[in-house]
Amino acid sequence: MAKQKKLSKGQSRRIKANHEKRLSNADSAPAKSKADKWQTDNLGAPENAVVISRFGQHADIETDDGDVLRCNIRRTVKGIVCGDEVQFRRAKVSEGDLAGVIEAMHERRSQLTRPDFYDGVKVIAANIDQILMVSAVLPEFTPSIIDRYLIACEDMGIEPILVLNKIDxxxxxxxxxxxKILDIYRALDYQVLLVSNITGKGIDELKDTLVDKNSIFVGQSGVGKSTLVNTVLPNAEILTKEVSENSGLGQHTTTVSRLHHLPSGGNLIDSPGIREFGLWHLDVERVTWCFKEFREFIGGCRFRDCKHLNDPGCIIRQAIDEGDISQLRFDSYHRILETMADGRAGARAPRI
Structure with a gap:
């Protein structure tokens, strides 16, 4: 048998276009498309809701009235994540276990993102007010990890709060x-909390910080993040149970972000998979800007391509000598640039 010829790029494009056209026609066919059934008189008036969690082509939402429902997502609504504010229409008669359809997503106030080798920059959660970065005195207090979190927060425009755990x-x-190290961050107007779940020190202050805010905890393994989440969120299973009762479905076992209400007000998005944020997708200039104490000096060096090391006329180097920038943060800045270069090399390497 003769070997089949490989399709040309033009043929591949035409086949793909025809395939997408057939899918589009199928979506608009009244009797054939399941999604189109939601366009009948079976749907009620538009309502607002918040996405509690997202699973494939459907999401768990909570309405303004407190109802927890599982809804389908229209194909035209892209990229819904936990915390998104959406508009949906409730089904007068449910379609199986789905209680309605999400038709639009409101503009986000902020979005929590992280880079992915395969998918580029991915949105993890939406409308976050603050990120609580948990570190601990043991196994090791590492300021450079704090600086990585701070770069991510500054880049996304989300307020960071430094939480030092296990002070007992x-x-x-x-x-x-x-x-003494934390004073460097306090001087930069970053909020710092010292807490112990064992002695209870700082826990009330931590809870007060969460009131009326949409918050998320991040932290590496071993710092006690999960314990702190359980402390401020003693009834974390409430929304999960409501979804199961209303939809007839059990709890999903995949690790996904989920929004919970805090007893004292505000919301906490629990995202077990977030321990740190990669930075390799950022350019060097952006990282420099994310060190907030560098900003007033940016553009003042003698040479435009200044690396801020031993370059002649480096105004940032001069600021360190004069005590306006800490040596610790400066050293951390260059270590982070080195790891970013390694990350970019990994992103370019072929995936096996």
């Missing part, structure tokens, strides 16, 4: 030494 595990002298 260190003596007064050790805590005093860490506080």
């Amino acid at each position: 595990l260190i003596d007064e002298q050790g805590l005093a030494n860490i506080n």
Whole structure:
């Protein structure tokens, strides 16, 4: 048998266009498209809701009246994530386990993103007011990890809050030494909380910080993030149970972001998969800007391509010598640039 000829690029494009046209026609066919059934008189008036969680082509939502429903998502509505504010129409007669259809998404106030080697920059959650970055005195307090989180927060325009956990595990002298480092961040107007879930120190202040805000916790393994989430959110299963009762479906076992109400007001989005944010998708100039104490000096160096190391006429280097920028943050800046270069190399490498 003769070997089949490979399709040309033009043939491939035409086949793809015809395939998409058939899909479009199928979507608009009254008797053939399941999604089109939602365009009948079976739907009620438009209502507003918040996305509690997203699963494939449907989402769990909570209405303004507090109803928790599972809805289909129209194909024209792209990229819905936990925390999105949407407009939906309730089904007068439910289609199986789905109670309505999401038809539009309101403009986001903010969005939490992270880079992905395969999909580019992915949105993880929407309308976040603050990110609580949890670190701990043990196994190791690492300022460079804090700086990575801060770059991500500054880039996304979301307020960061530094939470130092497990302070019961260190003596007064050790805590005093860490506080000297944290004073660098306090001087930059970053909020810092010192907490212990064992002694209860700082827990009330932590809870007060969450009131009337949409918050999310991030932190590496071992820092006690999950324990803090359980402390501020003792009834984390409430919305999950309501969804199961209303839809007849069990809880999904995949690790997805889920929005919960806090007892004192506000919401917490629990996203188990978020431990840190990759930065390799950012350019060097953006990272420099995300170090907020660098901003007033940007553009003042003698050379436009200044690397801010030992370059002659570097105004940032001069600011360090004069005590306007901390050496610790400056060193962290260059370490982060080195790891970003490694990350870009990994992104370009072929995936096996």
